[in-house]
Amino acid sequence: xxxxxxxxxxxxxxxxxxxxxxxxxxxxxxxxxxxxxxxxxxxxxxxxxxxxxxxxxxxxxxxxxxxxxxxxxxxxxxxxxxxxxxxxxxxxxxxxxxxxxxxxxxxxxxxxxxxxxxxxxxxxxxxxxxxxxxxxxxxxxxxxxxxxxxxxxxxxxxxxxxxxxxxxxxxxxxxxxxxxxxxxxxxxxxxxxxxxxxxxxxxxxxxxxxxxxxxxxxxxxxxxxxxxxxxxxxxxxx
Amino acid sequence: xxxxxxxxxxxxxxxxxxxxxxxxxxxxxxxxxxxxxxxxxxxxxxxxxxxxxxxxxxxxxxxxxxxxxxxxxxxxxxxxxxxxxxxxxxxxxxxxxxxxxxxxxxxxxxxxxxxxxxxxxxxxxxxxxxxxxxxxxxxxxx
Numbered sequence: 001x002x003x004x005x006x007x008x009x010x011x012x013x014x015x016x017x018x019x020x021x022x023x024x025x026x027x028x029x030x031x032x033x034x035x036x037x038x039x040x041x042x043x044x045x046x047x048x049x050x051x052x053x054x055x056x057x058x059x060x061x062x063x064x065x066x067x068x069x070x071x072x073x074x075x076x077x078x079x080x081x082x083x084x085x086x087x088x089x090x091x092x093x094x095x096x097x098x099x100x101x102x103x104x105x106x107x108x109x110x111x112x113x114x115x116x117x118x119x120x121x122x123x124x125x126x127x128x129x130x131x132x133x134x135x136x137x138x139x140x141x142x143x144x145x146x147x148x149x150x151x152x153x154x155x156x157x158x159x160x161x162x163x164x165x166x167x168x169x170x171x172x173x174x175x176x177x178x179x180x181x182x183x184x185x186x187x188x189x190x191x192x193x194x195x196x197x198x199x200x201x202x203x204x205x206x207x208x209x210x211x212x213x214x215x216x217x218x219x220x221x222x223x224x225x226x227x228x229x230x231x232x233x234x235x236x237x238x
Numbered sequence: 239x240x241x242x243x244x245x246x247x248x249x250x251x252x253x254x255x256x257x258x259x260x261x262x263x264x265x266x267x268x269x270x271x272x273x274x275x276x277x278x279x280x281x282x283x284x285x286x287x288x289x290x291x292x293x294x295x296x297x298x299x300x301x302x303x304x305x306x307x308x309x310x311x312x313x314x315x316x317x318x319x320x321x322x323x324x325x326x327x328x329x330x331x332x333x334x335x336x337x338x339x340x341x342x343x344x345x346x347x348x349x350x351x352x353x354x355x356x357x358x359x360x361x362x363x364x365x366x367x368x369x370x371x372x373x374x375x376x377x378x379x380x
Contacts (some may be wrong), residue, residue, distance in 0.1 A: 084287045084348045096285055096352050099359050172273020179270050
């Protein structure tokens with residue numbers, strides 16, 4: 001896994017304090033920061049500049065079978081950082097402070113909607129979402145302000161966005177995802193992107209959606225191993 | 239990859255401001271910004287609803303102590319003081335429940351602060367999203 005270091009201050013409070021606390025209990029050994037808050041890291045380490053950010057901070061939890069070494073009460077830890085816990089109507093656990101909300105996400109297998117998942121090792125409830133493993137399988141470690149944060153590589157983040165944006169119900173969110181992809185695309189490492197694409201197994205329908213997303217941002221789908229105008233079929237040899 | 243960025247500029251421009259939109263404010267003319275603000279408003283309203291619900295389950299009021307002297311010995315009794323319509327209620331709290339109640343009252347305070355923060359944010363976002371005919375500083379497209 002790549003380790004990138006900087007002496008610059010990337011995150012302001014209360015985000016910085018929260019990340020440091022999570023890092024101190026080994027949260028980033030298996031889990032990572034995702035969502036729009038990876039953008040400050042991308043700006044620092046990959047030269048990807050995207051300033052729009054939402055107020056929700058998402059973390060992807062990588063569930064490991066049979067691992068019982070952690071068992072840390074993350075809820076208590078986050079509350080000790082001044083965040084207020086609450087549950088939404090759908091039973092999703094969130095933490096709020098000064099307008100920021102924290103939520104946890106886990107990879108969802110299969111296509112059906114699932115109820116929030118209780119992660120016993122961390123004592124929190126996470127939302128199961130599809131394709132999250134694309135990001136958790138391709139991480140990089142960033143060391144800033146004396147602590148380490150794990151985040152997805154831009155190539156994995158890009159492919160994940162390209163897949164999920166097609167499934168977005170709200171047009172505004174789709175547009176935001178497209179804009180993020182358009183900003184990331186010129187900075188992608190082709191070899192690493194190919195590696196990410198080779199590692200995922202998606203249906204023809206999903207690849208077709210990715211191809212359409214590629215066309216929307218004028219990104220050659222061939223780089224992802226897709227043909228440009230042939231009804232979403234994968235290129236030969238894939 | 240370098241060629242890609244040149245090509246992209248053409249299509250990506252659809253996300254950004256156009257000259258014929260100069261009479262609009264940023265929220266109106268940038269779909270991404272306006273979408274994000276709407277999502278943010280939705281998120282705040284959802285969080286506010288959930289926090290208010292959690293708040294309703296917590297005890298309200300403040301703790302007060304009454305000291306009484308009995309046979310030259312001082313005894314302290316804790317009361318939860320809160321308003322119920324027109325009247326003020328003083329509810330006696332057993333010392334066993336005191337710790338838990340203090341925790342709940344502290345949590346209530348925290349929730350109330352969050353409610354205030356979200357209410358202010360919602361007002362601000364609604365003001366931003368309110369479409370205006372013409373904004374300050376907007377110039378005619380020549």
